[in-house]
Amino acid sequence: MSILYTILGTLIALGVLVTIHEYGHFWTARRCGVKVLRFSVGFGKPLLRWHDRHGTEFVVAAIPLGGYVKMLDEREAPVAPEDQHAAFNRKTVRQRIAIVAAGPIANFLLAILFFWVLAMLGSQQPRPVVGGITPDTLAATAGIPVGAELTAVDDAAVDSWSAVNLRLVDRLGESGPLRLSYRVPGTTAEQRTVIQLDAWLRGAEDPDPIQALGLKPWRPQIPAVFAELDPAGPAKAAGLQTGDRLIALNDTAISDWQQAVDWVRAHPDQQVKVTYEREGQRRDLSLRLGARRVDSTDAGYLGAGVAPVKWPAEMVREISYGPVAAVGEGIGRTWQMSVLTLVSLKKMLLGELSVKNLSGPITIAKVAGASAQSGLGDFLNFLAYLSISLGVLNLLPIPVLDGGHLVFYFVEWIRGRPLSERVQTWGMQIGISLVVGVMLLALVNDLGRL
Numbered sequence: 001m002s003i004l005y006t007i008l009g010t011l012i013a014l015g016v017l018v019t020i021h022e023y024g025h026f027w028t029a030r031r032c033g034v035k036v037l038r039f040s041v042g043f044g045k046p047l048l049r050w051h052d053r054h055g056t057e058f059v060v061a062a063i064p065l066g067g068y069v070k071m072l073d074e075r076e077a078p079v080a081p082e083d084q085h086a087a088f089n090r091k092t093v094r095q096r097i098a099i100v101a102a103g104p105i106a107n108f109l110l111a112i113l114f115f116w117v118l119a120m121l122g123s124q125q126p127r128p129v130v131g132g133i134t135p136d137t138l139a140a141t142a143g144i145p146v147g148a149e150l151t152a153v154d155d156a157a158v159d160s161w162s163a164v165n166l167r168l169v170d171r172l173g174e175s176g177p178l179r180l181s182y183r184v185p186g187t188t189a190e191q192r193t194v195i196q197l198d199a200w201l202r203g204a205e206d207p208d209p210i211q212a213l214g215l216k217p218w219r220p221q222i223p224a225v226f227a228e229l230d231p232a233g234p235a236k237a238a239g240l241q242t243g244d245r246l247i248a249l250n251d252t253a254i255s256d257w258q259q260a261v262d263w264v265r266a267h268p269d270q271q272v273k274v275t276y277e278r279e280g281q282r283r284d285l286s287l288r289l290g291a292r293r294v295d296s297t298d299a300g301y302l303g304a305g306v307a308p309v310k311w312p313a314e315m316v317r318e319i320s321y322g323p324v325a326a327v328g329e330g331i332g333r334t335w336q337m338s339v340l341t342l343v344s345l346k347k348m349l350l351g352e353l354s355v356k357n358l359s360g361p362i363t364i365a366k367v368a369g370a371s372a373q374s375g376l377g378d379f380l381n382f383l384a385y386l387s388i389s390l391g392v393l394n395l396l397p398i399p400v401l402d403g404g405h406l407v408f409y410f411v412e413w414i415r416g417r418p419l420s421e422r423v424q425t426w427g428m429q430i431g432i433s434l435v436v437g438v439m440l441l442a443l444v445n446d447l448g449r450l
Contacts, residue, residue, distance in 0.1 A: 006369025009379065011064060013368045015041060017107065017387050018067040021394070024106025025069045025099055030054075032095040035086035038070040065361065071099075093413045100405045107391030108334055114384035115330035118377060122320025125160035129218040129315060130182075137214025142193040144182055144215075151190055152181035159317055161210065161217050168209035170340060173202040173352025205356045220311055222257035226304045233303015238287035240276065240304065247282065248275035257306045264289060268300040334388060341392045360442030399424070399431030 019041050026039050036054070040046075042061030049059045071088040072079060079087050088096065128150040133139050150158055153167035171178055178195040201207045210217065224246035229236040246254050250273050254260045268291035275284050290301035321329050347353035364386065371382035395403040404427065412418040 003369075005373040006365055009368035009370075009372030010365040012372075013364070013383055013386060014064045016383065017110070017390055018042075018064070020106050020110045020387070021103045021390060022067045022069050024102035024104075028099045028102035029069065029071055029088070032091055032099060033086060034088050034091060034095075034099065035072040035083065036069060037072060038068075040070070041067045043067075093409050097406060097409045097413070100402050100409065101395075103402055104391040104394045107387045107394070108338070111334045111337070111384040111387045111391070112327075112330040114380045114387070115333045116326045118380055118384075119321040119326035119329040120323060121377060122318060123377065124316050125162065125319055126217065126219070126311065127315055127317050128158055128161050128164050130215055131218030132216035134211075134214040134216065137212075138195045138197075139214030142180065142195050144180065144193060145184060147185050147218075148182040148191075149185075150180060150182050152179075154179050155181075159319065165210055166336070166340070168213065169207075170343065171197060171200060172204075172207055172209065172344075173199065173347045173350075175199055199352075202352050203354045205354050207357075218315065219258065220309050220315075221255075222306055222309050224254050224257045224260050225306060227307035228305040230303035233301065234287045234290050235302050235304040238274070238285055240274070240285070241278065243278070245277040246274070247277055249273070251275070260302075264302045265299040268292075268298040270300070334384070337385060337388045338392055341389055345392075345396075355441060356445050356448070358438070358442045358445050360439065360446040362443070362446035398434055399427035400435055401431065404428075404431050 022039060022041065026036055029036055036056045038057045038059060040059040040061055042059075042064045043066060044061050044063040046059045046061050049057060051057050072083060072086055073088045074084070075089055084090055088099070091099075130144055130146055130148050130150070132146055133144065150164055152158060153164055154171070156167055158164045158167060175198050176196070178197050178200075179192060180195065181190045181192050183190055195213070201209070201212055204212075226235070226240060226242050226244050226246070229240065229242060246257075246260055248254055249260065249263050249267075252263060254263070267289055269289060271286060271288050273284060273286055275282065277283070290303065291298045292301045293299075344353055344357075348355050348357070367382060368379075371378040394401050395406070397403045397407045399405070399408070408419055408424060408427070418424075
């Protein structure tokens, strides 16, 4: 079933984002009087094709990794004199800028739309209450008490752990003061603390900022009672059953499920004595934990899961907006994620953030499948983030991408004449090399994660 979700999620995600991007180019070209010869979603052999009354050919092709809008252009093929007025190259530089910029702009508008819908649907978010502090970490030196609720990170208000995480991601690889504000239970006054960062998590692969800071989010105690078992996991193979209660691991008493998870992860590929209770009787067995790659390190794997528990109402915040307020929320989130994407790219160029954080088609497919399986809200959230990434990346000033064409047209606007064909050709060759290199690097990262 998960494979089906991965395939369908990927096809829908790429299909929607590519279609919207190319439709931005198509719609603006039509409004500027340019004749569009073909609108293609995908590359390669056409699977479906049809024509509209303007003579534009619409194509759905076999390789769903992009698309294109082919316009009438004298630089690509001879154009009949009666059609020259509809050629792209005959349009003013401002019209050409509008046509090229319309694709990425359509992606940003789509993200705003999805975030607007999500803001109106609302969501329940765990309050950013500190459940524990890891010893000998930055948070431990800051004196934040257990039970405190974070209220701001670098003076920006936060209302959930996801908001905290986004603010911390923005500081990856940096040095300088990190300002945290929090409120102690039973008080209304905010307290502040400052943590000094020094090249924080610079070069780290798949960083977890909250954990690295030493903060442990509060979560309800979950009884260590098995509710599901991986058919191919160590627990099932050793004879454990659903309904068994975990008592101890190597004689270390287990009080709740999170403690068991932390213990198992710290002991990959080790022989372990498991003490459990079944139908009121205490029993022991021995099994060898599996090992899985998590955040570039080996983590132990038991192959068991527990039933979810209900969170106390006071520890959950309902976040939702009306139709008008949701517009501002959608625009704000789109802007925040666009800036974060650009800053992350800059940090990769400066070596402050590991290039291994780049993701390619395999990771996109995995996340698409997981978010589709999680529900409509998670899938729309994923589509919005991916649409923003597509918009930002296409606006980079690299020839071949939309941003590279915009650079050429802005130079032409300023100079009053276009750059020479030779300069543009050099630029395109450099751009192709850069794009292919980044794609190969992202693919290598994907394969490494597998």
